[in-house]
Amino acid sequence: MKNLLILAILSLGIAGSSARAQQVPPQLFSGMDGYTFLPDGTPIPIWGYGWVADGYITLPGPLLSYEQGDFVQLNFSNPSPESHTIHLHGLDVDQANDGVPSTSFLLVTGDETTYEFTAAHSGTFLYHCHVTTTLHLTMGMYGMVLVTRPDMTLYEEGPAYSEDIPLLFSDLAIETNLDPVGSYPFHDIRPDVFMVNGVSGDQLEASDRIVHFEPGQPLALRLGSVAYSLIRCIFPEELNAVCYMSDGRPVPNAFAPDTLDIFPGERFTVLIEPDADWDGHLPCEFWSLADGTLEGTESIHIRDAALEVPNISWDQQNGFPNPANHHIQWSGSKQLTVTVFDARGNFVTTERLEDGVLDVRNWPNGVYIATFPNGSASRFIVTE
């Protein structure tokens, strides 16, 4: 009875604050056992952040969204074997919540904490681990923070827009991620994978990665970088791009960029209002800061939502037999890489399949999700 009463009081408390949903902790955790996949399907180990409810980490970490004025309590747990922190980059939090081991605190293995701050300014921000930053960030421990306004203006008396498009630039050095312990000295880390929102190359052409617009409805590109390189975005004229903000503040002189350079840690908010029927790319170049060489170009596909979606072959989505008790096969591909998660989102396996056949003998019964490098996915069931 007493327990019920406490529960009731707690529920009231939660109900009372539900108007500011961000306060109810969706808990973030840090992990060191994740994978990301190169466009050719090769799995690369990552460290990173994920939602506790999901149980897995992602590259980049989950987008943290708050409303301007929110008092944020960000609950964070660390079940991973090393210490980590969260540095809230650009949010000007106080020393205790700054996420720097030497001036704030470390979250050791098995510990849990709550970072607190007020999201005073709207805009684009970042978060990342500040423990041995060069290594932990390179390994994937970063994400974006958006602070927005309910009236869908960029800032007080700023321009209105219809949708936020987070675009976080980053890179990774395969050798470092394969052997983080052997990655010293850090100054010769040379990234070889260049990413937008954690993917690169053809992966950016997956249907859910393409940026769709409706004519007359401005999109807010939330551009930020944690790459080693200088990012140079080249805006096609048809996007009608105007840069309004940098580093979570309005710029006094909004300008129409032909190219926009984004240095590591910088952010820009650019409104685009593309011409009707436009279907094209926003090229983003990665330039070495050390010697000025062009290291890679990644292109963000932007398309009028009214345009007919090109036919995509869904052959490999449906495996058979399903349910399976011995093997499941996806047709349409001789060589196929599949990544399987269980129903709770836990990583099960990544395999390169010969003739599309995955052996599921001795797998626990249950529902699994198979994902493929082109972004498609399917469910299958394993029975005895």
Place this chain on the structure above:
Amino acid sequence: MKFVLEAMAVRKVHFIEYFPIMFKTVHHLTHAAVLLAFVLPLQGNTTWAQSELWIMRGTWNTFPDSVPALRLESDSIWTGRNAAISRPADIPSSITVHNTDSLDHLCTLIADASESTLIPAGSSAIIEMPALPLGVHRLGLVDTIGDRLGAVSMVQAGLTELTADEADLFYWNLGDWNTESIWQIDAGDYTGEGESYMPNQFTINEQSYPATTEDPNGAIEVQLGDTCWIAIANHGLMDHVLHFHGFHVLIETSTHHPERIGWSKDTVPIKRGEGMTLRLIANLPGTYPVHNHNLIAVTNAGFYPGGMITHINVQP
């Protein structure tokens, strides 16, 4: 004496040829300094001017290497750090530079590189500076050895007039270095950095973290509510980008990003060769790092933490 110096300035004759012998050896330097201390007040600029700089050679003790170094010292005493000099904005001025090195060097106001002044080994010269707009302007040696061994500094034009208290003006000379190249430069077989440039040291005022946090000119020590200014010059071969924890800063002057004057930023790119002035309002108590957000530039010889990191300490 006064007549001679002024006449040389007018004629743009830059060598003090009249007593070169005195500058030949370190032994004679004290003698020369005494003489100049007598001569220079006659020039006028006494209230705001650091009127002299000394090109000095010494050793930069860095981890794990100790490499030869050149500096523009504020006195004929080796500290290993370049002096910053102040001048009012919009008024022409000059600086006398004594070359105590065994090599000749070329010195100039780098933004105004049309004319550089040869200062033979053991000699001195007056560098004439035009009226400089408010802000930070690079000054230093432009011969390869002088530049890449680190005799590079800044002129702060009009900045002391902005601050009520000189203690609220800080400066950061930014540098990136490859210590192997420094040995090659010193040995005279340097062929340039090019596309293989891989710096292994990153400095603020010729020091790397953690020594940077002990630098009274670079580590920001202020009281809550204070406004302070930071004069920045990028002398490296790379663009650099500084991230401020705890604060946004206002860009007050910039030689390479004039369109960004008035922007409030927490992550500030400073292009190669750029001079910039930032204003910071210390409205949050505590200790906060400021660091390069290029992740290789926060290492010393590849080890983290190091390089271009300092801190802001705001006393409540």
